[in-house]
Amino acid sequence: MEAIANRASDATGQQALESIVFLNGDFVPLSQAKVPVLDRGFIFGDGIYEVVPAYAGRLFRWPEHLARLKRSLAKIRIENPYTDTQWLSLIESLLKRHPWSNQFIYLHITRGVAKRDHAFPKSAQPTVFAMSSELQALPQAQREAGVSAVTLDDQRWLHCDIKSISLLGNVLARQAAVDADAAECIQFRDGQMTEGSSSNIWVVRKDEVLGAPVDHRILEGIRVGLMQVLCEACGLTYRTAAISREEVFRANELLLSSATKEVLAITKLDGQPIGSGKPGPVYHKLYQAYQQAIADNRGPEPTMA
Ligand SMILES: Cc1ncc(COP(=O)(O)O)c(C=O)c1O
CATH class of the missing domain: 3.30.470.10 (Aminotransferase class 4, branched-chain amino acid transferase, N-terminal domain)
Structure with missing residues (x-):
């Protein structure tokens, strides 16, 4: 071979x-x-x-x-x-x-x-x-239009807080999204929002950014901590709470976050537009703040010859 x-x-x-x-x-x-x-x-x-x-x-x-x-x-x-x-x-x-x-x-x-x-x-x-x-920038079209997602029952195990290489549940969840022509899924366990197949999900209500409780049902993305910092910088309220399906569909905006996608707008869920159907003002603020955090990053740089 x-x-x-x-x-x-x-x-x-x-x-x-x-x-x-x-x-x-x-x-x-x-x-x-x-x-x-x-x-x-x-x-x-x-x-x-x-x-x-x-x-x-x-x-x-x-x-x-x-x-x-x-x-x-x-x-x-x-x-x-x-x-x-x-x-x-x-x-x-x-x-x-x-x-x-x-x-x-x-x-x-x-x-x-x-x-x-x-x-x-x-x-x-x-x-x-x-x-x-x-690490390639996402296509401009995705930044401008946002992406679609589908809702799914969360059928994974109960140690989602571990960044395990046993990813079959996440693989099946992502494939269900791809089969529905969507970029990501939003999963629900016992009627409460958990996360995407490889991202955390955020519900925007006015100037409040809501995330799922950080417990064994989700992976604590490194962008979860960052989201708190960015919200503060943007004058937005950050909160974690149990979030129902109805609340997700009623969001003014939906966002996802991950290391490779940074923060991205979800503008359609199960074929229905979310809010205006376009990336909204909170997305734009948080994306700008994210880019500023990258520009200000003083993390370790290579020192070896
Ligand atoms: C299931 C899951 N949730 C959330 C995330 C987001 O984590 P991070 O912000 O560290 O990329 C990921 C990233 O791969 C993930 O696989």
Whole structure:
């Protein structure tokens, strides 16, 4: 079978380069990164991940991402294999090896390789994989028109607070959206809004921005904390609350947030326009504030030669 290589143009656009990834201490071309089939990530989905954006070479909200990575590891009882400095230096090294101005780093840690048995192995070493991809701006048309979403029953498990690599529930949810020609879904559990398949969801009512309660039913996106900061900067009220289906449909605006989509307007839900059917004033304010936060970002930048 032909090797799968992630090819990208360099900064001058003249040369193709194969993406370099990190696997268990080594930097290797993506096509040469191999994991044994008995890795518990492959066999059980037994691991966690992180997605960290970097703008102009600087990580954005790295302390918050690192804290969530440690929380996810602790929740599934994998010992953190690296120090904070080691995590940062491996990421810096990946950023340096790729020409894109804006990148996102994918970190993936599994419980490691062991004989197949559900219980934790006694002596497995965690597998650590990391790669960088170009963080591309969303198409202008999506920014201007917003995107469609569909409502779905949340059929995932009850540990959605863990950024688990076992993503089948999220995969099925996203596919249901794609099958309905929508970009995302808005899920409901027991009649209350939870989140999207890979984003947090926000309901705007006048100048109030409402999110789902931060508990085991949703992933606490790094943009959840950021949303609080941005709302404050924009003079908007931020609140978490139980939100019903009716309240979602009655929203003046609906928004989603994630590392790669930043903040984006949802303008249609199950085929019905939300509010004016166009990205509204709160979206525009928050998007501007988000861009300002990126411009003001003083997160770590690459220091290695
Ligand atoms: C299920 C889920 N909720 C929320 C988010 C948003 O999290 P973040 O803001 O950290 O990207 C994601 C991101 O991938 C996600 O997968």
